[in-house]
Amino acid sequence: MRLGIRKKDTVVVLTGRDRGKRGEVLRIIAGRDGTAARVVVSKVNIVTSHEKPRQTQPGGIQKKEGSIAVSNVMLLCPKCDKAIRPKRDRLQSGERVRLCRKCSEVIL
Numbered sequence: 001m002r003l004g005i006r007k008k009d010t011v012v013v014l015t016g017r018d019r020g021k022r023g024e025v026l027r028i029i030a031g032r033d034g035t036a037a038r039v040v041v042s043k044v045n046i047v048t049s050h051e052k053p054r055q056t057q058p059g060g061i062q063k064k065e066g067s068i069a070v071s072n073v074m075l076l077c078p079k080c081d082k083a084i085r086p087k088r089d090r091l092q093s094g095e096r097v098r099l100c101r102k103c104s105e106v107i108l
């Protein structure tokens with residue numbers, strides 16, 4: 001399945017503890033056969049991990065974003081501010097873009 005979501009997109013969380021939260025996609029973790037892709041979204045699904053001190057960081061409890069299934073987020077249209085499933089299209093220049101189904105805004 002092709003993902004409608006890319007790095008730096010703003011997405012809305014649909015389920016779970018952070019439902020309704022918005023954030024920027026920081027990382028996309030491609031799924032393998034039979035495994036859904038996951039995304040890491042800024043300020044969403046914060047998990048704490050206990051790190052040992054290293055030369056680069058002091059250690060202690062670190063808060064960071066955990067990944068969530070890509071099916072649990074939806075792309076946010078920057079124009080009409082709604083969660084959408086983008087439609088794929090191609091510009092006259094041949095460039096592939098995504099379109100908002102609601103307001104037809106082009107989302108690069």
Ligand SMILES: [Zn+2]
Nearest residue numbers: 077080100103
């Ligand atoms: Zn829109």
